[in-house]
Amino acid sequence: MTKEFNQIMMAINEKETIIIHRHVRPDPDAYGSQLGLKRYLQLKFPNKNIYAVGEAESSLDFIGTFDDVTDTQYNDALVIVCDTANSPRISDVRFSQGQSLIKIDHHPAVDQYGDINFVNTEASSTSEIIFDFINHFNDLSIIDASVARLLYLGIVGDTGRFLFNNTTPHTLEAASELLKYPFNHNEELNKLGEKDPKLLPFQGYVLQNFDLNDKGFCKVIITKDVLEKFDIAANEASLFVNAIADIQGLKIWVFGVDEGSEIRCRIRSKGIVINDIASDFGGGGHPNASGVSVENWEQFNHLAAALNNKL
Template sequence: MRTAAQAIASTSNFVLATHVRPDGDALGSMFGLAHILKMMGKEVCCYLEQPVADVYIFLASPVSIETDFARVSAFASQCSDDIMGIALDCGDLGRLGDNGTELSTIQPFLVIDHHQGNKGFGDLHWVEPHRSSTGEMIYDLAEELGVADELSREAAECLYTAIVTDTGSFRYESTTGHTFAVAGKLIDRGVTPASVCQRLFDNASFASLQLTQAVLASLQTYLDNQVAVVRVTRQMLQETGANYEDAEGLINFPRSVKEVRVAVIMKEGEPGTDQISVSLRAKGDCDVAEVASQFSGGGHRNAAGCRVLGKTMDEVCSMLLPVLEQALEQKKNKQV
């Protein structure tokens, strides 16, 4: 962390980016860091491949967001050598999207991440897989930079959102005493937990409820109910009027079943693509990051994902089940 802080302190201009289809940790970390850098008098350009999802739009104000990569390139070119690129919450260069390779040519390029399977791209790396979230790391970075006591309420809300979403509201095993300590300090900086959680979890649309109904109707269980699989298809989205963002969090329904050790949600890609996105959530010692790594994915021990090209959902499920069975058997053998 100290090396990252020193590099940031000596730089005036920054391009911040995160992974495609960003979640609460990705956006909260990026916008929280943007607030911190601007507070320090730095110039910041936040790049997103697509506009912010409605559920997270409250985090974006008053951060300046750029979705036109040509403008990002123009900003970078006018900064000469006094610039740094930073990727947040992203474990793989490919996850930065179509312009990831060009983004990584901004030098130095710093990677701040907590994913177990981080591929080690970039020039500088601050990767701590044991952390609850990248947002927790950004708060510690603010302390290292000496500005944590000056965080605005907006910055604190961004980092709190990052933490609360990536810990499953402080339910996942990555949650530590330090996580709670950071959350407490963010509350001291003006965060109202009830207000943040209402914006995140109590603002469902009727379309999203209809999507939830359709997704839960797809539920199938395997391996003596230890594995539960649900699906999100393009047809479901079309019929309900929902979008991919509305599917975020639906994996928690099968995960909450007592007998289930691993929950899986498979999502069809955008029209014109043959990609199936797979998210896995585990309870206990089953290492789904290891499972995902066998399909060129990654993540954390209890939360991971991958993308499979050129296969149907049924084919992807058939590929996953033997690997999950092996992972669950390994966990059982360790307990004996």
């Protein structure tokens, strides 16, 4: 870790322009690691040009905003990609137009697309890695509450508020250090958990239409007509992937949403490795939280059968 962190900082030192990317369909960890790294580097290097780019997710607008960067600004720039396992999932395809590329991630190393690749699968989140990066250079004294808030939200998001099994003693130590900074974490957590009132009838639909078998496998199918009925977008529907997580006896579940051009499948489990099945279908992710896209509902059923066979 020491060697890789030093290499990353050396690359940052050499460039005047740094552009930070992350994955499409961003979650709190994507936001937290990307924007937290940006703010930290702005504090450490006030004379450098540091940007964060990518499409916004409306439900996470309260966390932060992104920059408009021209193509020419990538000339001679260092590009850093946070929280993204494989290059097709990087938001903004211009990531390859910089002079050099760094990957910082905690997902299993499927695609080592960077000139420097730092992957720590033992970290709860990429936000935890950014905390370790800052701490490695004894820079906790130069960061402010905005950095702490961003990294804390990223860690909270990827650990399910410290309920998931990726929460380690070190994760809690990092969170404890971040809570020493003056931001209102209760208020921020409330914002993170808030949902638009118009979405709650859809949550009721999910709770009434899951398909659970006696093995503990469950599937939820959200078709286009369901989205239209409840007047919600596919990305809004995905917010409810864990709506059924508290069902007694549940072991593996898949949440499929028709996004028009593909069926986006979010796969979750309780202590059972499922990212191998996701990989078989062209996806990937963590052992207990993965994703994959399939072309149609027939392929979704094949995926569901493979997951069921795990049990």
